[in-house]
Amino acid sequence: MNDLFKALADPTRRAILDELKKGDKNAGEIKDCFNITGASISHHMSILHNAGLVLRERQGQQIIYSLNTTVFQQLIEWIYNIKGENNENQ
Amino acid sequence: MNDLFKALADPTRRAILDELKKGDKNAGEIKDCFNITGASISHHMSILHNAGLVLRERQGQQIIYSLNTTVFQQLIEWIYNIKGENNENQ
DNA sequence: TAGATATTTAGATTATTTTCTAATTATCTA
DNA sequence: TAGATAATTAGAAAATAATCTAAATATCTA
Numbered sequence: 001m002n003d004l005f006k007a008l009a010d011p012t013r014r015a016i017l018d019e020l021k022k023g024d025k026n027a028g029e030i031k032d033c034f035n036i037t038g039a040s041i042s043h044h045m046s047i048l049h050n051a052g053l054v055l056r057e058r059q060g061q062q063i064i065y066s067l068n069t070t071v072f073q074q075l076i077e078w079i080y081n082i083k084g085e086n087n088e089n090q
Numbered sequence: 091m092n093d094l095f096k097a098l099a100d101p102t103r104r105a106i107l108d109e110l111k112k113g114d115k116n117a118g119e120i121k122d123c124f125n126i127t128g129a130s131i132s133h134h135m136s137i138l139h140n141a142g143l144v145l146r147e148r149q150g151q152q153i154i155y156s157l158n159t160t161v162f163q164q165l166i167e168w169i170y171n172i173k174g175e176n177n178e179n180q
Numbered sequence: 181t182a183g184a185t186a187t188t189t190a191g192a193t194t195a196t197t198t199t200c201t202a203a204t205t206a207t208c209t210a
Numbered sequence: 211t212a213g214a215t216a217a218t219t220a221g222a223a224a225a226t227a228a229t230c231t232a233a234a235t236a237t238c239t240a
Binding site: 006010012036037039040043044058060061062 | 197198199200201202206207208
């Protein structure tokens with residue numbers, strides 16, 4: 001859970017998730033959306049992957065990243081818990 | 091929005107929110123729940139307040155903090171947006 | 181008003197995170 | 211297999227964030 005919050009705390013990583021929302025992208029395509037090096041993107045992707053926010057799949061020379069939305073359920077549960085409400089509609 | 095994510099990224103701050111969930115607390119009572127100085131707690135409270143997560147009210151010598159859950163709606167909307175779903179039931 | 185208590189602010193230190201360059205690994209293709 | 215391309219890893223530098231001590235501010239009460 002801490003990994004998830006930490007992963008979402010960085011604005012670049014949230015922007016990466018926004019990009020992936022539009023569709024799957026390989027590491028190079030993600031890099032092209034931002035003004036930072038491939039190494040830094042790779043680091044961010046590793047944090048996102050570690051938090052369960054993205055899925056990775058090699059396709060030849062490239063690594064295709066995709067959004068994994070299932071992990072957001074945990075976050076929603078955390079929110080409803082702190083709000084002291086249940087979460088029956090989800 | 092960035093302030094909100096940053097505020098939630100620290101485990102001590104999330105623990106503070108958990109404490110406030112049980113009921114309002116003054117700064118000293120919050121401090122007693124953790125093994126850090128009052129100055130550090132004060133710093134965390136300022137970040138939480140800045141993010142809209144807590145409300146502050148002076149009562150004599152003490153400052154009473156309380157959870158402000160309304161701001162979580164934004165977070166829920168962010169999640170539903172990134173999931174590409176709407177949020178009609180909320 | 182003086183002293184006590186509660187909390188915050190200032191400024192420094194330590195720890196963590198982000199970012200970089202250079203080197204490495206993996207895969208493809210001529 | 212050699213060279214090219216894609217991405218990651220390693221290690222260092224720079225930027226942020228967490229924490230501390232000491233000092234300041236606000237309020238209460240004798």
